[in-house]
Amino acid sequence: MMPEELSERKLPEDHEWQITEKVKETHDTYTYTLRPFSASQRFNFSIGQFVTLSAILKRPTASGGVEETTVNRAYSIASSPTRDFIELTIKEEKPYGYINPATGKSDAFAAYFNQQVKIGDRIKLKFNPVKEHFLWKVAAGIEKNVAYWSGANGAQSARCLMQYMEDKKDPEFNLILFYSNTKLSTENADSIIGDVEHHPIDSLNVIYYNWLIDIAKKLKNVKVIFTFTREQEIPTASKDAGIVFRKGRFFLNPDGSSERTLLKYGNNVQTSFNPICGSSAFINGTVRLPDGKINKGKGILQNLMELEGVKPEKTDKEQFYLQQVGAN
Numbered sequence: 087m088m089p090e091e092l093s094e095r096k097l098p099e100d101h102e103w104q105i106t107e108k109v110k111e112t113h114d115t116y117t118y119t120l121r122p123f124s125a126s127q128r129f130n131f132s133i134g135q136f137v138t139l140s141a142i143l144k145r146p147t148a149s150g151g152v153e154e155t156t157v158n159r160a161y162s163i164a165s166s167p168t169r170d171f172i173e174l175t176i177k178e179e180k181p182y183g184y185i186n187p188a189t190g191k192s193d194a195f196a197a198y199f200n201q202q203v204k205i206g207d208r209i210k211l212k213f214n215p216v217k218e219h220f221l222w223k224v225a226a227g228i229e230k231n232v233a234y235w236s237g238a239n240g241a242q243s244a245r246c247l248m249q250y251m252e253d254k255k256d257p258e259f260n261l262i263l264f265y266s267n268t269k270l271s272t273e274n275a276d277s278i279i280g281d282v283e284h285h286p287i288d289s290l291n292v293i294y295y296n297w298l299i300d301i302a303k304k305l306k307n308v309k310v311i312f313t314f315t316r317e318q319e320i321p322t323a324s325k326d327a328g329i330v331f332r333k334g335r336f337f338l339n340p341d342g343s344s345e346r347t348l349l350k351y352g353n354n355v356q357t358s359f360n361p362i363c364g365s366s367a368f369i370n371g372t373v374r375l376p377d378g379k380i381n382k383g384k385g386i387l388q389n390l391m392e393l394e395g396v397k398p399e400k401t402d403k404e405q406f407y408l409q410q411v412g413a414n
């Protein structure tokens with residue numbers, strides 16, 4: 087490599103930001119507001135980008151002790167670049183106390199971060215500005231008719247885009263969020279039936295649920311299609327609220343036949359730009375089996391291309407993690 091190439095390559099920059107708010111989203115998820123600790127720590131970012139958090143966390147060991155280590159994880163920016171703070175939403179995938187059987191150590195981040203980090207704490211974060219990041223075509227204004235497909239953990243960049251639409255008031259933007267979750271509530275299904283209304287946080291299972299209901303009512307060019315894959319009963323939605331509730335997997339009818347979900351609820355199949363965000367299983371059916379082997383299946387990406395005829399250049403993806411079979 088030439089020395090000049092080396093000097094031109096930018097390394098991710100370190101920043102110090104302070105937590106100014108911590109809001110519970112669901113039983114296992116929090117949203118943090120962070121502000122630069124000093125003006126020099128501020129950086130510009132675009133819709134769809136992420137930061138890497140670095141935190142010193144106390145985690146249990148298999149022998150019953152506690153170990154303090156620096157742990158890093160990536161988080162998509164869940165607030166609009168038009169605002170002077172960033173919001174990050176952190177969901178616990180691995181349960182508190184989970185010990186990796188191979189190493190005998192705790193290797194989770196989120197459960198300990200959510201437990202130990204408080205308002206006022208200073209957090210180190212890295213920002214790595216790559217050119218063709220997730221949603222770069224939306225950030226550049228090339229794509230404005232967006233059908234965003236989110237798994238249970240994956241709507242953060244859609245929230246960033248919704249806030250951006252709220253601030254910019256660009257009438258050409260159109261966003262439909264296709265949002266897949268197992269259940270609305272960790273409680274009995276009976277407790278959630280009824281018209282669209284706010285749901286109590288402690289038993290809520292859907293990140294941003296109340297916020298999404300409000301924003302879909304407020305912004306005419308935002309629609310949310312909630313699907314619940316394990317719910318027997320679902321809430322009812324008023325027609326003009328920009329909200330639809332359905333059951334089962336996207337692209338599947340109750341009788342097992344294929345559904346063209348984008349055609350059914352979308353704005354226009356030809357012009358739709360389709361970002362997909364979530365686990366590998368949600369995006370393209372890829373999972374890691376208990377013996378460590380990788381199994382490839384089909385996910386939203388294949389469904390869009392095979393059932394709806396969506397071209398690869400009209401898709402985009404951000405994978406949060408590789409799904410382990412038997413983990414959830």
Ligand SMILES: Cc1cc2nc3c(=O)[nH]c(=O)nc-3n(C[C@H](O)[C@H](O)[C@H](O)COP(=O)(O)OP(=O)(O)OC[C@H]3O[C@@H](n4cnc5c(N)ncnc54)[C@H](O)[C@@H]3O)c2cc1C
Nearest residue numbers: 159160161162176177179180194195196406407408410413
């Ligand atoms: C670019 C990018 C952006 C991201 N943005 C976000 C974001 O905005 N918000 C967010 O919450 N996450 C985001 N993530 C994922 C995030 O980095 C963490 O993986 C996530 O918060 C879960 O952290 P964890 O400590 O619980 O699990 P991790 O230690 O990170 O491990 C996740 C793994 O745990 C496995 N797992 C799940 N359940 C279990 C179980 N019961 N037992 C054992 N293993 C299990 C999963 O299959 C997955 O492979 C992003 C990742 C990337 C790469």
